[in-house]
Amino acid sequence: MSDNFAEGSNKDTNSSSLLKLEDVWKIYQMGETEFAALKGIDLTISKGEFVIILGPSGSGKSTLMNLLGCLDIPSKGTVFLNGKDISHLGESELATIRGQMIGFIFQQFNLIPTLNTIENVMLPLEFQNADPSSAKKKAAELLDLVGLSEKARNLPSQLSGGQRQRVAIARSLAVDPDIILADEPTGNLDSKTGTYILDFLYDLHKKEGKTIIIVTHDVTLVRYAERVVHIRDGLVESIEERQNN
Amino acid sequence: MRNSNYLKMALSILLHSKIRSWLTIIGIVIGVGAVVGIMSLSENMQKDMEERLSEMDLTAITISPGSSRAMMSMGPGGGGGGGSSASSEDTNLTKKDIMALKSVDGIQYMYGQISGQEDVYFLGEEAELSITGVDPQVWQYSTTDTVESGRLLEPSDNYVAVIGSGVAEDVFDNEVGLNQVLTIAGKSVRVVGILESEGGSGDNSIIMPIDAAVTLIEDAEPDVFDTIVVKAESMDIAENVSAEIEEKLMLSRHVTEKDQDFSVSTSASMVETASEMMESMTLFLAAIAGVSLVVGAVGIANTMFTSVMEKTREIGTMKAIGATNKDILMIFMMNSALVGFVGGILGVIVGSMVTALFPLLGMQMMGGSVSVGLSPTLTAFGLSIAVAVGVISGVVPAFQASRMKPVDALRYE
Numbered sequence: 001m002s003d004n005f006a007e008g009s010n011k012d013t014n015s016s017s018l019l020k021l022e023d024v025w026k027i028y029q030m031g032e033t034e035f036a037a038l039k040g041i042d043l044t045i046s047k048g049e050f051v052i053i054l055g056p057s058g059s060g061k062s063t064l065m066n067l068l069g070c071l072d073i074p075s076k077g078t079v080f081l082n083g084k085d086i087s088h089l090g091e092s093e094l095a096t097i098r099g100q101m102i103g104f105i106f107q108q109f110n111l112i113p114t115l116n117t118i119e120n121v122m123l124p125l126e127f128q129n130a131d132p133s134s135a136k137k138k139a140a141e142l143l144d145l146v147g148l149s150e151k152a153r154n155l156p157s158q159l160s161g162g163q164r165q166r167v168a169i170a171r172s173l174a175v176d177p178d179i180i181l182a183d184e185p186t187g188n189l190d191s192k193t194g195t196y197i198l199d200f201l202y203d204l205h206k207k208e209g210k211t212i213i214i215v216t217h218d219v220t221l222v223r224y225a226e227r228v229v230h231i232r233d234g235l236v237e238s239i240e241e242r243q244n245n
Numbered sequence: 246m247r248n249s250n251y252l253k254m255a256l257s258i259l260l261h262s263k264i265r266s267w268l269t270i271i272g273i274v275i276g277v278g279a280v281v282g283i284m285s286l287s288e289n290m291q292k293d294m295e296e297r298l299s300e301m302d303l304t305a306i307t308i309s310p311g312s313s314r315a316m317m318s319m320g321p322g323g324g325g326g327g328g329s330s331a332s333s334e335d336t337n338l339t340k341k342d343i344m345a346l347k348s349v350d351g352i353q354y355m356y357g358q359i360s361g362q363e364d365v366y367f368l369g370e371e372a373e374l375s376i377t378g379v380d381p382q383v384w385q386y387s388t389t390d391t392v393e394s395g396r397l398l399e400p401s402d403n404y405v406a407v408i409g410s411g412v413a414e415d416v417f418d419n420e421v422g423l424n425q426v427l428t429i430a431g432k433s434v435r436v437v438g439i440l441e442s443e444g445g446s447g448d449n450s451i452i453m454p455i456d457a458a459v460t461l462i463e464d465a466e467p468d469v470f471d472t473i474v475v476k477a478e479s480m481d482i483a484e485n486v487s488a489e490i491e492e493k494l495m496l497s498r499h500v501t502e503k504d505q506d507f508s509v510s511t512s513a514s515m516v517e518t519a520s521e522m523m524e525s526m527t528l529f530l531a532a533i534a535g536v537s538l539v540v541g542a543v544g545i546a547n548t549m550f551t552s553v554m555e556k557t558r559e560i561g562t563m564k565a566i567g568a569t570n571k572d573i574l575m576i577f578m579m580n581s582a583l584v585g586f587v588g589g590i591l592g593v594i595v596g597s598m599v600t601a602l603f604p605l606l607g608m609q610m611m612g613g614s615v616s617v618g619l620s621p622t623l624t625a626f627g628l629s630i631a632v633a634v635g636v637i638s639g640v641v642p643a644f645q646a647s648r649m650k651p652v653d654a655l656r657y658e
Contacts, residue, residue, distance in 0.1 A: 066652050092569045092571075095567055096567070096569070099568075100567070104562075112559055112562065113559070114258050115254075119253075123563070127246050128567060129247060175567070
């Protein structure tokens with residue numbers, strides 16, 4: 001599969017839509033019974049948006065994040081990425097899309113403990129077969145951007161939580177993805193560090209026009225968002241447009 | 246992902262692995278060490294055997310009494326050393342048997358031979374030595390021994406002896422020289438020749454004309470032999486001659502295959518038997534070593550499964566940031582291949598240490614010429630089986646890792 005998803009054909013009517021979900025269901029089989037985590041979600045996320053998906057635990061927001069991040073495919077309904085239907089793709093095609101278009105930031109940072117800081121940042125580039133020297137150069141630039149150049153040779157275990165999350169941000173930017181998808185990025189950080197991380201992401205959004213999607217249950221983060229999508233019981237409860245500068 | 250990156254990832258996992266993984270490697274180390282050590286031993290013994298074979302007289306055929314195949318009697322080639330130590334009390338080989346064989350084609354010559362252990366005195370010292378009585382007419386032509394000093398036996402000899410180098414130098418406090426006299430059963434026996442050292446039991450034997458030996462060896466009777474030595478005209482016909490001898494003797498002694506009271510063996514067949522024995526011994530040891538390799542493989546597989554389980558979340562993360570199934574498979578396969586490789590290196594080191602110890606483990610009896618050291622081929626072989634074991638035991642865990650769904654793997658606690 002060599003299609004370049006980054007430059008999709010954009011047949012969709014809404015030309016600026018990056019991700020579009022149409023009547024998306026996710027149903028889990030739990031023994032005899034079925035459990036619907038998502039019950040028909042319609043959602044469009046445009047290029048360059050800063051969106052927060054807000055919901056209590058069990059609302060289905062994690063399932064929604066998996067679909068937005070191309071980690072999973074829906075049981076029913078369609079997911080479009082750059083106008084292209086990705087709801088029936090196989091694992092290796094999804095892996096390619098993720099590797100090229102989406103940067104992940106996790107609550108637990110999810111750095112590879114056996115690799116040092118710069119190797120962690122290089123990893124997404126290596127999965128894309130990047131040239132080793134250019135990958136290293138790019139990773140060094142990104143570490144500089146998050147202010148951790150002097151920690152390049154340290155293992156994740158030698159870093160503080162905030163530093164680890166900054167490494168994770170650098171890693172998420174390695175392939176220069178269109179979308180940054182963060183799952184509870186401040187969940188394991190104190191409020192000061194959390195604020196720093198969010199400010200940083202907001203800056204990226206403002207300066208480089210990155211599309212940022214944050215999935216969280218923390219209502220204090222909504223002040224960063226241009227749009228807040230409230231999720232409850234597997235459905236979009238409301239969408240709140242915010243004026244932000 | 247590039248191959249060099251797979252290697253880097255695999256190496257980083259190996260370097261940061263817990264002590265458990267290193268313990269797993271021990272299984273491979275012992276397995277490879279044993280296999281390599283045993284193969285090296287067998288290789289060296291094979292070389293030694295070939296060397297001996299090239300020195301051996303392959304036209305020699307030995308007939309001994311008793312139905313058991315007396316394979317350990319090294320025949321006349323060994324300088325009359327040992328002889329078969331009476332495998333049967335009540336059967337004898339006599340002059341009659343030699344007469345019966347006169348009609349067999351392809352025999353260059355044959356003679357009877359006796360042997361026994363007797364006390365030998367020299368300058369007031371006493372030692373029990375093996376004495377072999379040979380036909381002085383032909384022995385000098387049939388033996389492969391060479392004299393260091395003096396001469397071999399001659400037809401006119403009587404109470405004279407050719408002695409092995411061990412008898413001359415080591416047995417008695419005083420060195421036995423040419424023309425000195427040994428006393429055996431009250432008779433004086435003059436030394437006319439000293440043989441070159443062969444490193445075998447032949448070094449400690451005394452060779453005399455049979456007529457004299459008969460009077461010295463207890464229980465020996467004239468015209469009754471412990472062994473009949475036959476020399477075939479050429480190596481190629483030795484087997485045929487041997488078969489014909491067996492047939493003829495069965496007729497003349499009125500026995501059938503069932504109650505056969507003698508055995509005929511060619512030196513070639515004795516060599517064969519010895520090397521067959523050696524081969525099966527090597528095979529047996531190699532099988533044991535193989536078992537330890539299998540155990541090592543199971544150990545690696547077990548560790549790999551645990552490692553994959555522990556790294557579930559990392560696998561999920563890698564998949565999220567773009568790793569394909571193939572990437573994950575390759576990383577874990579490479580990791581277990583590396584475990585095998587490291588085990589292989591240590592195993593080869595252990596194996597070469599074991600090989601170096603062979604000479605200390607009584608391998609001198611093989612002739613003392615067993616060379617030590619591991620051949621490059623064996624080293625390469627040891628490393629490749631180690632890597633193969635690593636790869637094989639890593640296949641299933643790595644495959645399992647590669648098939649994990651990213652969503653489930655990320656959620657794993």
